[in-house]
Amino acid sequence: MSTRANYFKSLGSDIPASIVVFLVALPLCLGVALASNAPPFSGIIAGIAGGVVVGLMSKSHLSVSGPAAGLTAIVAAAIALVPSYEVFLVAVVLAGVLQLILGIAKLGIIGDYVPNSVIKGMLAAIGLILILNQVPHLLGDDSHFMSDEGVIPEKGNIFQNFFSAFGNINSTALIIGGVCLAFSFIWEKIIAGKKGFIRLVPAPLLVVIIAISGNYFFTQASPEQALSGNHLVNLAVASSPSEFFSLFTMPDWSFILNKDVLVTAVTLALVASLESLLSIEAVDDLDPYQRVTPTNRELKAQGVGNIVSGMFGGLPVTSVIVRSSANVNSGAKTKASTIMHGLLLLLCVAFIPGILNLIPNAALAAILIFTGYKLAKPVLFVSFYKKGWDQFLPFVITIIAILATDLLKGVIIGIGVGLFFAFRSNFRKAVFVVNDDDRYLIRLRKDVSFLNKAIIKKKLEQVPPGANVVIDAFRADYIDRDVIETIEDFMISAPLKNITVELIKSNMVDQGFDEKLTSNGAPLIRSHSKGIEHAKS
Known part of the structure; x- marks a missing residue:
């Protein structure tokens, strides 16, 4: 059967999954842009480029690309360093060119040397970060941006934000978010083992409908308690096509040889490539069909995605775990889901931003907390404990290191611990001595x-x-x-x-x-x- 036939055959699974990924990606694209001190719409552009361009170019079946919180510190520092955001876009394009070169040079093999315990630890850490970051939004404290990988120091520590949120509870957000979270768990139980149309209905879509309806009820019954302002999604609403296209930004090529631009480009290319390779390894591990993504092709796809994103005013893109895991958990079978989620982002911000602005952040937080729980289930910790200390310690230390630092540093620390145990095991097994x-x-x-x-x-x-x-x-x-x-x-x-x-x-x-x-x-x-x-x- 041809690849095209497979795509059409899988649409029944891929379309609902694309809706789920779109609902997860929308607040994250905006949140990463805000965290990076970039225009909010730049995150949406990156999400579109990651979905459509990288989706078409990549041979990964389930990976989803877009703006990543792991790059926020680098992006924020670079934007502050160069003369303007238009100059920063030059660095994004050049970073894409460098990633193309890395792919041609076949350096994608680097990701194959990361231990499985570290990859699982990375997934679990991101799940915990999701829960810690989104609980405040569930409680109605929307003073911090939404993120899928952590909070940069200037915006607050995730633990500080988590505990301080309990002093800023919004009762309406808590009710709506609590109902949405409970529904997510109940719906999973309902469809477990079921067949037919009911499995095609994406739970996040129902969650959004419940949340909008619930907030509308508060608007009618008690307007002063209804959610508004920063408690809702906040997208720019263009009144005309020309105003919509004005949201896109072009690079300022007069700074192409600027030293700061070149250094930023090299930094973005290296960090984004490594983060993408790690994500690809993790997504392939989650894939129920255990398909393997060609890593060199992935670097090329990410490079083209960054070139396109930078050319139109978007942030740098990488393969991202949370959106990818949401894609897997929603039953996607092919990369059609990834591409359609990018198209949905484009169509919705172009034609129905007003409807999207009705969605409470608490509902989106419930979706993300549920995703985080699936990444960091307690049974995963028990499973690694049973495998022995040489597997459990790299797993746990990777989680702790990511929570204490950031994704890249945490994974590097985890790899170091994993290599220590691999070396220790080989060292002990290399020489066997017995005497009688x-x-x-x-x-x-x-x-x-x-x-x-x-x-x-x-x-x-x-x-x-x-x-x-x-x-x-x-x-x-x-x-x-x-x-x-x-x-x-x-x-x-x-x-x-x-x-x-x-x-x-x-x-x-x-x-x-x-x-x-x-x-x-x-x-x-x-x-x-x-x-x-x-x-x-």
Whole structure:
């Protein structure tokens, strides 16, 4: 069956999913723009470019791209550094060009080296950040912007905002948001195991309808309690096509060789590329069909997306976890959902911004809290605890590091912890020693590096005179030259202590042992046609 046929066959799942992603993306696009000290509409432009342009170019089936909160600190600092926002757009376009180059150079392989425990920790951390960031909006405290990855220091710490919100509760927002959140959990139970049309109805759409209806009820019954102002979505409403197109901004190319612009472009390209690769790894892990995204193609797609976004006044884009996970959880099957969510953003801000401005922020917060819960379910923590400390600690430390710093720094810390445990595991398994009276077995396995030299030397020095020693190197894929010399020195001195040495090695891998070594006239190592040789001194 052709790819086009697959897209049409999956529309029944992709259309409802695109509505869900659109409802999740809308406040986040605006929130990231506000956090970046950029024009609010720039976030919408980036969302459209991420959905339509990256969606068309990428070979990821479920990833959704758009403006990311992980870049807010960089973007805000860059906008303050350059002469104008139009100059900053030049850096966004150049960053896209650099990402194209990275993709052509096949550097997308970097994402393959991130441990699964770190990726899961990243997802869980983002889920917790979503909950912490959105609870204030659920309570009616809309003094801080909406975000999917954290809050930059200038806007407040997520924990401070979380606790301070309980002192600024708006009862109407709490009622509407509480009903919407409860409905999200109940609706999931209702459709569980069901088939047919009911599964095609997106819960967030029903949540929005409930919220608008609820606020309309308060407007009629008690106008002073109804939500208004910053408690509702706030999009610019254009009265004419020319006014709508005036919301788009063009880059100022006269600053293309400006030093600050070039440094910003390189920074954006590197950080956005790494964040996208990490997100792609996470989304592929969430994909129920376990499809694998070509990472080099993804870098190229992100590059084109940033070029288009920057050309029309948008913020830089990356693949983003929250929108992507909402896409997966809503049952999307192909990238048609991603593309349609971008088109919905464009059509709605162009034709019905007034209707969108009726949506209470508390309703959108309920949608995001529910998404966050699905990313950070308690069962996930229990599952990693059962896998052992070498999996649980990188998972938990990644979460803590992201919550304490930001997404990029937290993941780097998590990778460092993961590498430590991987190295520790390999180090411990590389050398196996057991003894029974005067018989010793020293088995070398996997990769035996110079870091194993100390323990091997120590164990050999502990062998008493008259003992029988078997050094089994058959299972080793690699033995460092320092380790070989340590073993050879022991074999040379063994006859002086009346120690019998037996070496087992494979001819399939050249271990570099000296074939001329002898003890009492008997060869210790000799080539063998079967690949294994036993020689006793």
